[in-house]
Amino acid sequence: MAWQVAGLLLVGALPAVATAWWHPRSPYGGSAAGDTSEASALADGEVRLATALGWGESVLWVDARPSAEYTQQRIPGAVWLSVDDWEAGLFDVLERVPTEGWVVVYCGSQRCEASREVAERLRDEAGLERVVVLHGGWDAWKAGPR
């Protein structure tokens, strides 16, 4: 029985390694992760990475991913803000909002909703007007501007 369990676990691990390595949407930074998100159309209230980078210093990056991911790695200077722990991060954001710039919110990928939710609340509840969502999220950042 033990060898059955070990064998099955191993058989599952082999394609998993291949997935981590080659899958275009691998969480380890797949080769085409940026391609798909960058190529897809911009939704309302979204901005492409290249555009946001063009704004230079007048951008406040807001990280809407889970705090563990933020702690591990983030866009330099980003402030963490989550809808689940709104008060905790809001003060930091409000304190650092650039007067003439933009707030750019991102979550993990194009699929996550957290950045859209955070951006909406920043507009509706905090009264900020220049708030946009990073198209492609963290995946796009990792892939770099295209």
Added chain:
Amino acid sequence: MNGVVWLLRLGLAGVFVYAGVVKLGDPSGFAEEIAGYRLAPGAVGRWTAVYLPWLEVVIGVGVLLPWTVRGAAMIQAGLMVVFIVALSSAWWRGLDITCGCFGGGGEPADYGWLIGRDVVLLVGAGWVWVGTNSGGGAEPVRADGRMGPNK
């Protein structure tokens, strides 16, 4: 008894293979859903996101094969325990997450229903494990009908 065990094996195979296949397409999205549980560090979550879908496919197929049925049922039962603990913990902490059980997106988790579903799967996998014990027919008898260990 054997008929019931066979039906359970078919059911479990369908559920696990489906759950695995639908997650294979977007490991990155699945990693995010795992992160939503706030249980494991990012590195563990990422590895789980690439490994778990394949494991589900493997044990889904494995539960149908005579020489791996018991091992597959045991892993399935173990996974269900892990899922039940993870869901209960998220429920306890009041997290508003999506399950991630069958691929991306979807509704916010209805914890009672999800945990109930996993308990049913746990019981099914346990039943298969018990029902295929020696005498249950699956493991000691090879496909060619002769007795002996399957290699």
